Amino acid sequence: MKLSPSIFKQKTTIAIAVATTFCVSVKADENEIKLTWKDSLRLETADGKNKLRVGGRIHWDNAFSSDDDYTSDGDTFRRARLYVSGQIQERYDFKMQYEFANGDAAFKDVNFGIKGLPVIGNLRVGQFKEPFSLEEHASSNDIPVIERANLNSLVPSRSAGLMIYNNYADQRITGAVGLFRGNDDKWGNYEGDGYAATARLTGLPMKKEDGSQLIHLGVAYSHRDDEIATYKFSSDHSMAPSTKHKISNVNDTSLIGLEAALMLGSFTLKSEWAEADIDAVAGGALDGYYVQASYILTGETRSYDSSAGAFRGVSPSSKFLDNGGLGAWEATLRLSNLDYTDLTNGDEVDSFTVGIVWYLNKNFRALFNYTNADLENGEDGDVFATRFQMAF
Numbered sequence: 001m002k003l004s005p006s007i008f009k010q011k012t013t014i015a016i017a018v019a020t021t022f023c024v025s026v027k028a029d030e031n032e033i034k035l036t037w038k039d040s041l042r043l044e045t046a047d048g049k050n051k052l053r054v055g056g057r058i059h060w061d062n063a064f065s066s067d068d069d070y071t072s073d074g075d076t077f078r079r080a081r082l083y084v085s086g087q088i089q090e091r092y093d094f095k096m097q098y099e100f101a102n103g104d105a106a107f108k109d110v111n112f113g114i115k116g117l118p119v120i121g122n123l124r125v126g127q128f129k130e131p132f133s134l135e136e137h138a139s140s141n142d143i144p145v146i147e148r149a150n151l152n153s154l155v156p157s158r159s160a161g162l163m164i165y166n167n168y169a170d171q172r173i174t175g176a177v178g179l180f181r182g183n184d185d186k187w188g189n190y191e192g193d194g195y196a197a198t199a200r201l202t203g204l205p206m207k208k209e210d211g212s213q214l215i216h217l218g219v220a221y222s223h224r225d226d227e228i229a230t231y232k233f234s235s236d237h238s239m240a241p242s243t244k245h246k247i248s249n250v251n252d253t254s255l256i257g258l259e260a261a262l263m264l265g266s267f268t269l270k271s272e273w274a275e276a277d278i279d280a281v282a283g284g285a286l287d288g289y290y291v292q293a294s295y296i297l298t299g300e301t302r303s304y305d306s307s308a309g310a311f312r313g314v315s316p317s318s319k320f321l322d323n324g325g326l327g328a329w330e331a332t333l334r335l336s337n338l339d340y341t342d343l344t345n346g347d348e349v350d351s352f353t354v355g356i357v358w359y360l361n362k363n364f365r366a367l368f369n370y371t372n373a374d375l376e377n378g379e380d381g382d383v384f385a386t387r388f389q390m391a392f
Contacts (some may be wrong), residue, residue, distance in 0.1 A: 121166025194226025202309030284342025
């Protein structure tokens with residue numbers, strides 16, 4: 001029986017609520033459950049072996065454009081999500097995340113895994129992000145600009161599959177490799193019934209003990225094999241020009257990405273380059289890059305997850321209106337390029353973005369961005385955008 005979107009959404013929400021209530025009220029025979037709040041709702045057995053976390057996010061965006069042909073003014077709930085994640089008996093983990101922003105419930109992350117396996121390290125199966133791109137692996141709750149760089153249109157996102165991953169040399173090196181099915185939902189840019197192999201390797205050639213200074217380097221590769229695949233290339237969010245392409249009858253696609261970052265206290269400089277070589281009659285080589293610098297004006301340092309090779313968020317040293325606190329403030333500059341001139345009616349776009357982020361506390365922040373984009377065909381546009389965000 002196929003459920004309608006509204007019924008599915010209701011059942012999903014009810015299921016999450018029931019599961020949460022059950023976990024709060026039940027006591028195991030030997031382990032009493034502790035309920036705490038640490039930026040999200042967390043439950044844990046006394047022995048620390050079983051954990052549950054319940055959270056979500058709301059991103060409300062507004063855009064004001066200088067040219068309606070470039071992008072339209074308006075507002076949208078960019079994201080509205082709920083998730084449950086945790087670990088069971090210390091060795092097994094899982095995550096279930098659902099998106100409600102479009103009025104329908106849709107899977108985002110639905111996966112589980114085993115940690116500490118001999119030789120291979122850790123295993124994850126289900127739907128999750130493929131190991132590719134520094135920026136893609138940063139949460140949308142944490143990135144210092146409203147939208148990721150244009151190059152993000154090329155890289156893989158969430159797919160169903162399995163992945164082995166681990167870290168080495170005291171978490172200074174991370175490695176991940178996975179095998180995925182052709183993506184058939186809206187979260188990726190590749191649709192088909194074939195397979196994809198994706199791998200990523202990162203390293204920290206320099207890292208200060210307290211994590212306030214580091215150099216990050218990384219490389220990723222993905223090969224997608226399918227004779228009837230479709231490659232969707234689009235950038236239709238509020239902070240990028242409306243460029244939509246659909247390449248049919250793709251034989252295979254190869255992607256390579258290089259990434260580098262330098263963090264010195266409150267200052268972070270990072271850059272990525274990626275190329276997608278699409279083997280199809282209407283295909284070609286697409287590539288892009290970005291260079292982004294950000295500085296936290298109030299002196300905090302952005303966190304970095306050494307086990308995943310990815311940047312995380314900013315934790316304000318003072319909370320807004322807490323003993324006169326003003327929260328944390330971060331300024332960002334980014335130059336972004338995307339070249340898709342190989343495609344029919346293709347183009348090249350250069351975008352410049354300047355932004356300010358106000359972190360009221362760990363759960364609330366506001367973003368203000370101005371972007372100017374120039375296309376090779378002579379068109380250009382300016383967009384001022386805002387985001388008001390709650391995440392827990």
